[in-house]
Amino acid sequence: MDFHFGRRSFLGLAAGASASVAGAALLGRSAPMASGPSRVRSSGGRLEMDLVAAETAVTIANAPRMALTYNGLLPGPLLEAEPGDAVRIRLHNRLNRPTNLHYHGLHISPSGNADNVFLSVAPGASQTYDFSLPADHPAGTFYYHPHRHGSVADQVFGGLGGVLIVRGALDRIPEVQAAQEQVVFLKDLPGDGDFGSMGMGMMLGREGAVLTVNGQVNPALSIPAGGLLRLRIVNGSNARFWRLALEDHPFNLIATDGGALETPVQLDELLLAPGERAEVLVRGDQQGGRYRLLNLPYARGSGGMMGGMGRSRGMGMGMGMGRGMGMGRGSAQQGPVPVATLAYEGSVATLPLPERLLPVVPLPEPVRTRRFLLNHGMAPGMGMVFLINGRAYEHGRIDTRVQLGDTEEWELVNDGVMDHPFHVHVNPFQVISRNGTPESYRAWKDVVLVRAGETVRIRTRFDDFTGLTVYHCHILDHEELGMMGTLEIAA
Numbered sequence: 001m002d003f004h005f006g007r008r009s010f011l012g013l014a015a016g017a018s019a020s021v022a023g024a025a026l027l028g029r030s031a032p033m034a035s036g037p038s039r040v041r042s043s044g045g046r047l048e049m050d051l052v053a054a055e056t057a058v059t060i061a062n063a064p065r066m067a068l069t070y071n072g073l074l075p076g077p078l079l080e081a082e083p084g085d086a087v088r089i090r091l092h093n094r095l096n097r098p099t100n101l102h103y104h105g106l107h108i109s110p111s112g113n114a115d116n117v118f119l120s121v122a123p124g125a126s127q128t129y130d131f132s133l134p135a136d137h138p139a140g141t142f143y144y145h146p147h148r149h150g151s152v153a154d155q156v157f158g159g160l161g162g163v164l165i166v167r168g169a170l171d172r173i174p175e176v177q178a179a180q181e182q183v184v185f186l187k188d189l190p191g192d193g194d195f196g197s198m199g200m201g202m203m204l205g206r207e208g209a210v211l212t213v214n215g216q217v218n219p220a221l222s223i224p225a226g227g228l229l230r231l232r233i234v235n236g237s238n239a240r241f242w243r244l245a246l247e248d249h250p251f252n253l254i255a256t257d258g259g260a261l262e263t264p265v266q267l268d269e270l271l272l273a274p275g276e277r278a279e280v281l282v283r284g285d286q287q288g289g290r291y292r293l294l295n296l297p298y299a300r301g302s303g304g305m306m307g308g309m310g311r312s313r314g315m316g317m318g319m320g321m322g323r324g325m326g327m328g329r330g331s332a333q334q335g336p337v338p339v340a341t342l343a344y345e346g347s348v349a350t351l352p353l354p355e356r357l358l359p360v361v362p363l364p365e366p367v368r369t370r371r372f373l374l375n376h377g378m379a380p381g382m383g384m385v386f387l388i389n390g391r392a393y394e395h396g397r398i399d400t401r402v403q404l405g406d407t408e409e410w411e412l413v414n415d416g417v418m419d420h421p422f423h424v425h426v427n428p429f430q431v432i433s434r435n436g437t438p439e440s441y442r443a444w445k446d447v448v449l450v451r452a453g454e455t456v457r458i459r460t461r462f463d464d465f466t467g468l469t470v471y472h473c474h475i476l477d478h479e480e481l482g483m484m485g486t487l488e489i490a491a
């Protein structure tokens with residue numbers, strides 16, 4: 001597999017920038033060559049801007065390197081909109097491969113020049129995206145990133161991605177409104193040694209050695225004593241799962257991918273697969289000091305033992321892959337790694353946690369249940385392919401046809417040996433059960449982790465928009481290697 005985006009310069013300038021994950025004490029600040037503001041808010045009901053995708057120089061952990069950026073920024077500019085806003089984004093492709101944009105998690109049209117992942121913007125070309133957020137669009141933390149099949153994993157791994165906030169009812173809950181807000185965009189960037197085994201790396205899902213939060217290695221975050229800190233956390237990685245814990249401070253989960261929960265849920269750690277988001281409140285109830293935000297190791301079924309044939313069966317594409325194929329890349333992290341440091345700064349009158357957030361209305365009984373079998377196998381001449389219901393993605397083939405307005409239940413069965421975070425575009429879903437055990441709280445999601453051997457049931461309703469879109473594994477290397485299907489929502 002070729003690395004198509006200026007591999008030579010990337011490698012040349014990346015020297016010395018890697019391995020900064022080990023030296024987490026380095027308080028690196030990215031100082032990219034920005035060509036625009038780092039934050040763009042809608043005004044008067046409009047959000048209008050230019051996004052330039054290009055390979056640019058950035059500084060990470062005091063070392064220069066090349067990365068793929070939007071407007072020279074890593075992450076890309078923070079976009080903020082409100083329900084009902086008209087959004088117009090002009091994307092300019094200065095990469096040497098085609099790209100496009102996906103507005104991950106937004107409930108908007110998948111057609112025309114809205115959230116249309118079948119658009120392809122050639123190198124040197126531009127594309128204007130135009131859409132309106134529905135007036136009842138939920139507030140939440142969303143994520144824009146490239147989605148051009150064939151280059152999405154390389155481009156996300158190389159650095160592209162940014163956060164899009166929709167402000168609404170959740171932001172008007174008094175305790176939430178009073179909280180200090182902080183975006184936490186998680187991305188691991190390739191280090192020096194991360195280009196070597198592209199083939200195997202892609203099968204496992206490539207992880208980079210440089211762990212960044214908002215484009216920085218171990219940045220400082222602050223919390224006022226007595227106050228609340230609201231973290232809007234986005235996993236913008238190609239394949240890395242982030243398993244976060246904050247020393248002496250539990251997370252109070254208030255929102256998942258698609259917006260608010262009904263009540264906060266206290267968690268000691270938070271696992272986010274690629275594409276997943278979470279909003280948490282942290283209470284500033286300690287006696288000052290500094291606390292490390294840690295990324296804990298997570299084995300997603302890709303590393304470890306040698307030998308062993310796969311567990312996959314009956315896939316019709318030959319043998320499955322055993323855990324033995326793993327080279328450890330997927331679980332290379334051995335112990336906790338500090339990824340940010342929280343310090344107390346100032347104080348405010350003690351703020352309580354909110355007791356109630358927003359209703360999460362259960363979906364009605366489904367009119368149909370479908371089954372999606374996630375697995376992988378070897379295809380002649382192609383090597384390893386990743387499959388949904390025995391088929392690798394094929395452009396132009398419609399895999400699933402649904403009816404606008406219908407509620408369906410989808411049974412996601414992972415029959416393989418690697419975890420797969422399953423993502424659906426356009427409409428969020430609720431997780432009903434995991435291996436038969438009902439979910440303990442209702443939440444809106446658009447990515448759900450289906451671990452090796454698990455069966456997860458989700459329920460969704462195809463509201464408001466017709467057209468063609470996709471569902472896929474959000475380990476983007478797996479998506480590239482076939483784990484995606486085309487969904488038609490018919491009128």
Ligand SMILES: [Cu+2]
Binds near residue numbers: 420421475478479
């Ligand atoms: Cu996958």
